[in-house]
Amino acid sequence: MTAVLPESARSGRPVETVYRPKAQVDVAATLGLLGRGPYDPTTQWDLRGVWRTWRTPLGAATLRVLRPAADGSIAASAWGPGAEWVVAALPALLGSEDDWSALDVSGNVLLRGSLHRNPGLRLAKTGRLLEALLPAIIEQRVTSLEAYRSWARLLRWYGEPAPGPAPEGMRVTPTLEQWRGVPSWDWHRAGVDPRRSRAAQAVLAVAPSLERATGGSATLDDAAAALQTVPGIGIWTAAETLQRSHAHPDLVSVGDYHLAHYVGEALIGERVDDDGMLELLEPWRGHRQRVVRLILASGFRFQRRGPRMAVQDHRWH
Incomplete structure (x- = not known):
């Protein structure tokens, strides 16, 4: 038909x-x-x-x-x-x-100031799970620069030219069938190592049922649990996905390379680990992602210390 x-x-x-x-x-x-x-x-x-x-x-x-x-x-x-x-x-x-x-940040100077300066900040809900999940997988445990380049390569090779008068070079993400047809060597050529490409392929194999499971979940936390039933999808990837696809207001990207340090320095002036970050954010449970967004929008300058994550080229290994 x-x-x-x-x-x-x-x-x-x-x-x-x-x-x-x-x-x-x-x-x-x-x-x-x-x-x-x-x-x-x-x-x-x-x-x-x-x-x-x-x-x-x-x-x-x-x-x-x-x-x-x-x-x-x-x-x-x-x-x-x-x-x-x-x-x-x-x-x-x-x-x-x-x-x-219902978010009360009146007791914290930095958060109160950020909310005052950013009254139009909202969490966007795209409703497109796969479009949020695949780039999150590509961003697992590599530098942002590596992941951004890999994502752009795959879309240039397999994406559809944008309809209408869009700027030249814009692409629409591939269909599910097109994603499933990406051969292993092109994932590799794009700089996505086998561990991440296997996770992407595991998602693509069950994508329709995964979308039904997350869409039909009673709560957003249930949706996060459903995502994590797929091999290679952990709490960080689920959080990065649902923050965009479902505007999850509370899910925090635990396991992020810098986030815990950033939150700790912003809220108490010193670095903390993931457990320490969650402890600091606990008073705002239900709104923890909103609080993270306020910190990121606050203008607070994160002090990078220690070695940066090395950029690796996964294409030829």
Whole structure:
């Protein structure tokens, strides 16, 4: 049976909308976490806003989101077979389901100041599990620079050109079938070592059931547990995924190379390990990811000490 494309996709005309949020939304602060580094061909920022591509249930889409107008309204346009889907998802993407009202940071000077300076910060909910999970796997236990380059290579080789008037070079992430067709040597050539490529392939083998399990979970913590049933997916990868796909407000990226040190220095002036970070964040349980985002948005300068993680080339080993 041939799928029937929406009229907008057949005509090439954009689907346009103006979102009027109930509270202030900072587009850059809210969507900034979605791009995977400066080479990511799914995301491009300019002075007016952001271009972002999506692999939706209806097909490829390009979304253009402008920075808020003077009255706080946010204009957006989308192209491609998935345009109507991504426009319908825009409010959640811009944090409409993310309620900060119960978060009390009045007792901490740094957090209180950051919340005051960043009133439009929200947690973005993409609703696209695989698009968040695969790059998180690629980022496991390597430098950000290595992971960003690997992700960009794979999308340049296997991604679909972005529909509509997107900037040149933008790509839409591959379909599930296309991801499954990536041979082992191309994972290697992209700089993804066998351990990470096996984890990616394990996810791809069960992707539809994994999406049903996380989508049907009673709680977001149950969704995190479901992700971790796949070999190679631990708490760090589950956290990095669900923070983006589901706007998980509490899940912390335990095991991150720098995060515990950063949180410790910001909150008590000294480095801590993962257990110490969780102890510091415990008073804000239920909001711990929001607190982490406030720390990252605060302007606090993390003091790097000791050796940096060495950049490795996994392509030729």
